[in-house]
Amino acid sequence: MKKVAIIGGGIAGLAAAYALEEKGENIEYTLIEKDARLGGKILTETHDGFLVEGGPDCFLSEKPSVIKLAEKIGLADSLIGTNDEFKGTYVYSGGRVHALPEGLMLMVPTKIVPFALSPLISWPGKMRMALDFVLPRKKDDDDETLHNFVVRRLGREALDKIAEPLIGGIHGGNPETMSLKASFPRFLDMERNYGSLIRAMLAARRRSPAKRPEGSGGKPGTYFMSFKNGMGELTDALEKKLGGRILKGKEVVKVGRSGTHYQILGDGFGEITADAVIFALPAPEAAALIRGWDAASADILEETPMASSATVSLAFRREQLPFSPASFGFLIPHVEQRKINAVTFSSIKWNYRMPDEDSVLLRTFVGGAKNSHLACAGEEEILHWVKQDLKSILGISSNPVMSRIHRWIHARPQYTMGHLERLHRVEQRLKSLPGFYLAGGCYRGIGVPDCINDGMNAAENVMRFLHGTRE
Ligand SMILES: Cc1cc2nc3c(=O)[nH]c(=O)nc-3n(C[C@H](O)[C@H](O)[C@H](O)COP(=O)(O)OP(=O)(O)OC[C@H]3O[C@@H](n4cnc5c(N)ncnc54)[C@H](O)[C@@H]3O)c2cc1C
Structure with a gap:
């Protein structure tokens, strides 16, 4: 039997464990989590009959990994959509709450009349946004901040009143430092392919007019979805499906390497030896554990704000x-x-x-x-x-x-400028560490669907490595 250690029991670590559970022939895994509960940032509680989400309260349904996983673990009937009869995004501006104009896709207007009538953006602000139609596309392929991009294409008012609150809200991020390539590569493609965000959105609309997102089993879904008992229902159900060794309330304090093996040391569980290890950890925690044998990777990981x-x-x-x-x-x-x-x-x-x-x-x-x-x-x-x-x-x-x-x-x-280069540098270095993989929201996507994909990919890589089929 080959042995795998998964450090971190957030959604990325749980997804990795589930993938090994499903397909990991001749593999024994141990998942080690420092908290007394699994789930990490997915944290649902009930207080006086109210369901309280401490972390994420939903996932984006256009990324299919959550729905697919929910179906596999018997949660299809628990998936819920938003109550779209109350749909609409509002923005507080100048002492009033304004509806974002109908037809606004991400931050790009696609319907002229509701946009023209909306009091949220001033007339000069609207004219500036319309310049997107004629402004030349960027010539070079260099990365830029989201702030620069939005101001360049749509103007300052669109940044302050639409892009910053919408995007800052999703990422808890700051457009002034966020890398466009790492966070919103889609915008970059839109400019590159259509020369204008508005033209690109109009084309997308024509291709799939008002298509409803797909929910479970082909049933219609909503753009954002969750579970009847909150996002924690997903991590609780995953935990129940795991037959491997699960250590909760045990912090890993050191990971060492000896020959081809990893030694995992922690509070209250002595030493575990593994043939492969998945760090399903945020970058600073991963850096602290790597530092002993790869200070350069630790330095790069620590640069993640x-x-x-x-x-x-x-x-x-x-x-x-x-x-x-x-x-x-x-x-x-x-x-x-x-x-x-x-x-x-x-x-x-x-x-x-x-x-x-x-x-x-x-x-x-x-x-x-x-x-x-x-x-x-x-x-x-x-x-x-x-x-x-x-x-x-x-x-x-x-x-x-x-x-x-x-x-x-x-x-x-925060996926700030340089995020993709930092990630590339770490990935290159880690190639010289056979059987070592990093997964989670600090690396290749912050959303719950991205973390599931990343955890599952790490598990696939582990299986390829242990079965000698790594390219
Ligand atoms: C307030 C908030 C709202 C969000 N809203 C959304 C949303 O609506 N939709 C969405 O898709 N995403 C949202 N996100 C993002 C998403 O929740 C996270 O990106 C995702 O849950 C991260 O999962 P993870 O497994 O990578 O990391 P984590 O959940 O951070 O898991 C890492 C685990 O490692 C453990 N650990 C750390 N060090 C050690 C150690 N030394 N030994 C053992 N265990 C250790 C930690 O205790 C933790 O459980 C939100 C995040 C937050 C904080």
């Missing part, structure tokens, strides 16, 4: 709110200088999130790459800021009946 953010979930009785929520929520651009950067009406966006129809569940976000320091403040202070902003923006002055804060300190990887 990690932002901090907090999710703050608050529940109210319906009568405590001076309005009746009827959308998924809204984004707050950085230029508005608020402490919170988005509000999600979780109980409108999803079913199965509250104990009764008279309750409302909200989720707000503090921090992210532009404001990481805010997420590092004390919980009381964060809660105070959130209540202050909810009062001044939404007029909510009552105390919530339930509140929960989840802080993610130095935990949100």
Whole structure:
């Protein structure tokens, strides 16, 4: 029997373990997780009958790995879509909440009339966005920041009011430092192939007009999807499917190499010897464990900037709110200088999130790459800021009946300029370490679907290596 150690029990480590479980002939694996629970950043809790997501609350359905995995592990019936009768993205600007104009795809307008009528962008701002039709395409192939790209193609107002809140919200990122190639290669292709983002989006629309995303078993899905019992239902179900050795609450403190083997040492489990190892760890944690035998890779991994953010979930009785929520929520651009950067009406966006129809569940976000320091403040202070902003923006002055804060300190990887080169350099170095693989949200995609793919690919590579078929 060949032995594999998987270090880290987030979704990437769990996906790797599941792939070995499914296809790893003559392979025994041990998954080691330092926390008492598996799931990592996927963290679902129930408080007073409210389903609270501490980390991700959904996944993008156009990337099929989550749905495929859910079907395999018997979760197809638990998949849920958003309540799209309340769909629509809103942006808080100049003291009011505005709907993003109908037809806006990512950040690109594709319908003239709703865009022209939208009060969100000023007339000069709209004219500037329309210049995208005639501006020449970029000549060289060099990477640039998302900030530069959006200002170059669509202008500053589109950046501040649309791109920054939309994209900052998804990545917890800062457009001023984000690499376009690493984060949004699709935009680059659009400019390269069509010379204009608007033309590219219009062409995409013509090719697949208003196509609904696919859910499970060919049933229609929604753009964002989740599970009845929250994202944690996925990691809980995966855990139940694993027949390998699972060590929880055990931190790996050292990984060494001797001959062709890896020795994994940790708190409370002595030493494990493995023929191959998967580090399903964030870059800083991976760097700390690699440093002993490959300081250069550790240095490169440590260059990955990690932002901090907090999710703050608050529940109210319906009568405590001076309005009746009827959308998924809204984004707050950085230029508005608020402490919170988005509000999600979780109980409108999803079913199965509250104990009764008279309750409302909200989720707000503090921090992210532009404001990481805010997420590092004390919980009381964060809660105070959130209540202050909810009062001044939404007029909510009552105390919530339930509140929960989840802080993610130095935990949100930023794909900044140079990310792809750094990754390439690490991958080149790791080729000289037979049987060693890196997986997870710090490397080839931050979303849950990307992490599943990355964990499964790492497991495939391990199997090829152990069975002597590595190219
Ligand atoms: C607030 C927030 C909201 C998000 N929203 C979304 C969203 O809506 N949709 C989406 O697709 N993605 C979202 N993401 C991103 C996504 O959740 C993550 O990229 C993904 O879950 C990362 O999985 P992972 O397995 O790579 O890492 P992690 O989940 O970080 O797992 C790594 C594991 O390694 C363990 N570990 C670390 N060091 C050691 C050690 N020495 N020994 C043993 N174990 C160790 C950790 O305890 C952890 O469990 C969000 C992330 C956050 C923080």
